[in-house]
Amino acid sequence: MVTIAAIIYEPGNSIKNKTGSWRTFRPILDNEKCVKCENCYIFCPEGAIQEDENGNFKIDYDYCKGCLICMNECPVNAITKVREEK
């Protein structure tokens, strides 16, 4: 049933929409090389790169659209790309 005035009462429920399926290239983050500059974290349009409990950055492939801004902005080439094999 459509809500009154189509109001959406569930904040941020777009997480249902897994945009990871859009990807052509998959960024791979090498934590060994990572210097924690946070470039990939802050520039990701999806917020798909987050810090885990160990302080390592992880890419959430459910949402990563494969734009590769992270790879382009990584100063130490810790992020590389591979072709998604769908």
Add this chain to the structure above:
Amino acid sequence: MCEVKVITGTSAAAEAAKLADVDVIAAYPITPQTTCVEKLAEFVANGELDAEYIKVESEHSAMSACIGAAATGARTFTATASQGLALMHEMLFIASGMRLPIVMMVANRALSAPINIWNDHQDSISERDSGWIQIYVEDNQETLDSIIQAYKIAENEDVLLPVMVCLDGFILTHTVEPVTIPKAERVREFLGVYEPKHAYLDPDRPVTQGPVGVPDCYMETRKQVEEAMERAKKVIKEVNEEFAERFKRKYGNGLVEAYNLDKADTVLVAMGSVCGTIKYVIDELKKEGKEVGLLRIRTYRPFPKEDVRELLKDAENIAVLDKNISFGFNKGALGIEMASILKNKKVCNYIVGLGGRDIKIDDIKTIINHVEKAEDDTTLWIGLKE
């Protein structure tokens, strides 16, 4: 005790907004509405009304600001006329689609071109399909009472639609009449405080209002507005009754007002202040032994189809007066609609009073004579110069 003030229609509207203790007013001046928003500015400036008054730069922004305020849970009021209402057009649909109980006074005035500041109904009739409840009042007392009622109707959870209270420019907006002003506490008791459950912007409850209505949901939202309109008929009647109990004034059944219908074969159907003139003529004719009736459409949207059918079931000559014209159809909106629901009856349509053309006693008599003699549905423009 109540106080009686001798005031204009626009002042009555301002008094009503004050009594409703509105939180936010957003308004832009336009003749003949201005004296309403001036009065409200005065109330706010004097501390008689505790409200935020946004002096917007256009009517489009007036309605936009009202929508923003109503969507935040505030009781809001604005007023406009004619070109201003036309400029709001886009936002009117958004207000109703977002189900925000905004109340607006419309000082009915003709639309340009040529520019004309005087009364007719073309402005609000052109917003017929905007999802707003439309109430057309006959006098200044009804203006005040209807605006108070409008909040009660609009904020009802079965309704949640905006309401425009339409009063005739100059004829009501600038005419002083004795108006009984109810006590503020009693109006507060009647209305309560606006506490929306569906739509209010609050960081503690982050909702998204006004999203993209994809084809999968849009049509349902339209149906919901239509259903709310249907429910509004009942609510309007109930509010009219409750208002009558508390304040001893009522307006027909809230949707329509029947005047001398019982014995009359000839019935005039009209909206707004001209109904007063028609009543006068009816009383005069009665003295001569002639019975003519009036069916005043008070609530034009939602349209009181059932009441109209019932009340006009015995009428033979039905004369519908319109202060608007649907170009290319040579009828007014009310004329078209009455004909559509009274299929086997003679329904003649009279285009009257456009751009402030005076509607005289003789004009009403001409209409009565014409409809009684007419053989078929016809349209006549009344009061045109040779």
Add this chain to the structure above:
Amino acid sequence: MQFPREEYFAPGHRGCAGCGAAIVARLLLKVAGKNTIISNATGCLEVMTTPYPETSWRVPWIHTAFENAAATASGIEAAIKALKRKRGKHADKKINVIAIGGDGGTADIGFQALSGAMERGHDILYIMYDNEAYMNTGIQRSSSTPFMAATTTSPAGSKIRGEDRPKKDMTMIMAAHGIPYVATACISYPEDFMRKIKKALSIEGPKFIQVLQPCTTGWGYPPEKTIEIGRLAVETGIFPLYEIENGEFRITYKPAKRKPVREYLKMQKRYRHLTDEDIERIQRYIDEKCKLLGL
């Protein structure tokens, strides 16, 4: 930890891969935080984030129309004031009322409502996310489209070579309103942008930030270059970063040596019709502007 970790802009939105507008929204909410209400003009950001029944917003958000994000925000701000005063609502918090619109919704159709809201002194922050054309409707030119850029309504033809008018200077126009804070920003400089949001939100009254946000689809470059191109816009001086606080002008980022604009232009399809002569002309124009600003 350099940047705040809270995310009030959820993934799953329909922005293009590499979308700069999404970065604007994400950074904005990181600074503004929970106690924020957003009034969003019609445009890319609105469309890509709220296809019913899904929303990417974790703060209260409203969209009403294209030209009126500022007017809608005026109403919200007034309502909060009235409800606080009359009914003690939201008494415990300061709510950031933020209007956000694209360059079309801000510099063109929304200009009147914006000017009105700023002039009236509402306590709101207006964010103009500037991608220099009507991207949502298919890359038509706006008054914020730069000189000679090709769009679908300012195509590079044999007679007219792209946009024939210079970019409208919205920040300076807003500064002329005498409001307490205006600034330019670019998503490629997140510290600068976020500092400006923070500062703006600490100031009472109307605030305006124009944030440049490269658009992969509209400008014609591969999505991974969004940030790089934005950086070049600043490094070449075609989009200088500054703020004007209470009338005081301050450059917030000064390139050590301005890069030639050619580097910026050559990366984008919308400029590929430019001749060397055209590029020189644009360079001269930038040099003049930068001289005025002290860059």
Add this chain to the structure above:
Amino acid sequence: MAFTRIDDKKITLRCQIYNPDYVVVQDPTLLESVNVVEGLKENGGIIINTVKDDLDLGYKTYTIDATGIALDVLGVPIVNTAMVGAFAGVTKLVSIESVKKAILDTFKGKLGEKNAKAAEVAYNEMLKKYG
């Protein structure tokens, strides 16, 4: 041009007035450009703001120097309230108390008092002059 209807019953008639019982002329120069008595009922009356005393318009004519009263009492030649007082004095259709109350409701403070005074002066003058 403006018009007023006075009745003990609720007034519903909304059209303009074509056959008045009284015509009130606030500005005597109108007499030269407008036929002010057009449509005036046969036994109707006309109340004119003028210094002249010998006007004959073919109807019962009542004259008053409302401008003089306004200048005296208000200090400005705005004659509306004096003319209302004059109308009450001639017609007795409304009491001077009602007139004064309406004026005091409309204009606040000193302005209201002065205007009520102007109405009263005109009212008394008409009573004296025409009984």
